[in-house]
Amino acid sequence: MAAENLVEISGVGYAYDRRHPVLNDINMTIPRGKVVAIMGISGSGKTTLLRLIAGWFSPTQGRIEVDGVPTDKLDRDGLYRMRRKMGMLFQFGALFTDLSVFDNVAFQMREHTDLPEPMIQDLVMMKLHAVGLRGAHNLMPSELSGGMARRVALARAIALDPNLIMYDEPFTGLDPISLGVIRNLVRKLNDALGSTSIVVTHDVQEALDIVDYVYYLSEGVMVAHGTPADMRASKNALVHQFVWGEADGPVAYQYPARDYREELELV
Amino acid sequence: MFNRSSSIDVRSVGRHTIDSVLRLGYATRFFALTLLHSGTSFRRPRLIVRELYYSGVLSLIIILVSGLFVGMVLGFQGYQTLKTYGSESALGVLVALSLVRELGPVVSALLFASRAGSAMTAEIGLMKTTEQLSAMEMMAVDPIARVVAPRFWAGLLSMPLLAALFSAMGVYGGYLIGVVLIGVDEGSFWSQMQSAVDFREDVVNGVIKSFVFGIAVTWIALFEGYDAPPTAEGVSGATTRTVVTSSLAILGLDFILTAFMFRGA
Numbered sequence: 049m050a051a052e053n054l055v056e057i058s059g060v061g062y063a064y065d066r067r068h069p070v071l072n073d074i075n076m077t078i079p080r081g082k083v084v085a086i087m088g089i090s091g092s093g094k095t096t097l098l099r100l101i102a103g104w105f106s107p108t109q110g111r112i113e114v115d116g117v118p119t120d121k122l123d124r125d126g127l128y129r130m131r132r133k134m135g136m137l138f139q140f141g142a143l144f145t146d147l148s149v150f151d152n153v154a155f156q157m158r159e160h161t162d163l164p165e166p167m168i169q170d171l172v173m174m175k176l177h178a179v180g181l182r183g184a185h186n187l188m189p190s191e192l193s194g195g196m197a198r199r200v201a202l203a204r205a206i207a208l209d210p211n212l213i214m215y216d217e218p219f220t221g222l223d224p225i226s227l228g229v230i231r232n233l234v235r236k237l238n239d240a241l242g243s244t245s246i247v248v249t250h251d252v253q254e255a256l257d258i259v260d261y262v263y264y265l266s267e268g269v270m271v272a273h274g275t276p277a278d279m280r281a282s283k284n285a286l287v288h289q290f291v292w293g294e295a296d297g298p299v300a301y302q303y304p305a306r307d308y309r310e311e312l313e314l315v
Numbered sequence: 316m317f318n319r320s321s322s323i324d325v326r327s328v329g330r331h332t333i334d335s336v337l338r339l340g341y342a343t344r345f346f347a348l349t350l351l352h353s354g355t356s357f358r359r360p361r362l363i364v365r366e367l368y369y370s371g372v373l374s375l376i377i378i379l380v381s382g383l384f385v386g387m388v389l390g391f392q393g394y395q396t397l398k399t400y401g402s403e404s405a406l407g408v409l410v411a412l413s414l415v416r417e418l419g420p421v422v423s424a425l426l427f428a429s430r431a432g433s434a435m436t437a438e439i440g441l442m443k444t445t446e447q448l449s450a451m452e453m454m455a456v457d458p459i460a461r462v463v464a465p466r467f468w469a470g471l472l473s474m475p476l477l478a479a480l481f482s483a484m485g486v487y488g489g490y491l492i493g494v495v496l497i498g499v500d501e502g503s504f505w506s507q508m509q510s511a512v513d514f515r516e517d518v519v520n521g522v523i524k525s526f527v528f529g530i531a532v533t534w535i536a537l538f539e540g541y542d543a544p545p546t547a548e549g550v551s552g553a554t555t556r557t558v559v560t561s562s563l564a565i566l567g568l569d570f571i572l573t574a575f576m577f578r579g580a
Contacts, residue, residue, distance in 0.1 A: 127455075128457075131454065131455040138446045140446070159454070159455075
């Protein structure tokens with residue numbers, strides 16, 4: 049029987065260079081079928097954590113298991129096999145600009161399967177229909193709006209019905225309508241495909257509406273976790289400032305600087 | 316005296332040297348990986364054909380026009396010099412040998428570096444900047460196999476063909492000026508060319524040169540793009556470096572190859 053958690057992260061630390069650790073002692077579990085958010089302000093290590101789960105790099109400490117397999121023990125072929133069961137939506141879509149919408153979604157099917165072209169045609173249309181863009185299959189990425197590009201990228205991410213869908217800042221830079229569409233799709237696709245989703249974001253309200261559980265990172269350390277209701281009611285000063293978008297708090301408004309009076313040569 | 320500022324200078328020289336050696340190492344590893352992952356390109360020739368169009372066919376205009384002008388200039392200059400010695404009839408030989416041995420491979424490679432090489436660097440650099448290469452990695456598709464290798468082989472195949480077309484146009488340009496405009500005897504123009512240009516010594520050596528230049532230019536262009544910092548500044552710097560490094564590499568390699576090929580000739 050498959051384990052209850054699709055992703056298990058225990059005691060993970062990561063540093064690009066030894067003096068500046070990006071992540072410290074992160075412990076986290078992502079249960080199957082759930083939508084989990086990793087939140088935190090910019091530079092808190094969220095995207096690094098997402099890339100560690102995808103096996104982009106190996107943790108310098110601790111262990112990450114995806115579907116029971118430690119990612120740092122996998123060779124290149126093993127990593128590629130694992131990634132075929134993953135889908136990732138990049139912050140700005142990362143569509144292949146030389147391919148049409150249709151070919152973008154068909155990309156993985158053509159690379160990894162021997163499916164006949166008529167079947168690929170049907171599958172791509174189904175995926176595009178799921179994100180409401182079947183009619184745009186002939187367009188090039190340069191002809192799409194930001195929100196449409198993000199939806200095409202989402203259709204591409206779910207092309208091979210992944211077990212795990214990862215979203216890197218999916219709500220950034222979208223108009224309110226596109227944002228609502230993407231937010232609902234994250235939840236709907238997760239439930240329809242029976243997959244598991246990890247959403248890395250700093251868009252609090254959008255995420256809290258659709259996720260099952262939240263992990264909050266600050267400066268590479270996990271400072272809080274709980275359900276969206278827990279986060280809204282949190283007494284933790286960092287979480288409170290973040291959830292309610294307050295300008296000043298534990299995260300200071302002013303970047304560290306010399307004394308203001310001294311700077312203006314008033315003393 | 317060994318003071319603080321001179322120790323900083325020495326350190327920066329050391330750092331530059333180490334960085335350059337490291338980069339050369341990365342580039343060599345990148346080249347080896349490109350060769351290693353070329354299987355996909357050969358199994359799916361359509362990938363190479365597409366790139367042949369972008370780097371080869373789209374470079375045709377600049378190559379053909381430049382070839383024609385270079386040949387015409389050779390016609391004028393050659394005639395002026397040869398006339399002094401009363402050997403105008405050798406104009407065909409002068410034009411053909413200059414083009415096939417040197418100008419064809421070298422000038423077409425320089426043009427190829429600025430036209431196709433810079434485009435390759437900018438395209439791959441932008442693909443990196445917009446996370447398209449990362450997306451490919453995430454989809455378990457190796458960008459070196461899917462993006463880099465087809466462009467490498469396309470560049471390698473295009474270069475000798477473009478150089479040959481450059482030389483052919485150049486010879487025609489020389490003919491237009493020498494024979495049609497100035498009135499050099501047509502029979503001696505072609506027959507002297509035919510007897511003096513050796514297939515093995517001149518034509519094959521020219522083709523070998525353009526193959527080598529093709530490898531150098533595409534390797535430099537692809538590596539610079541792949542290694543470009545993912546910013547607007549990074550991509551523009553990488554594109555400039557492609558043209559500068561390729562041009563220097565072409566001229567340096569040309570000297571070495573010429574020294575080996577035409578020692579006794």
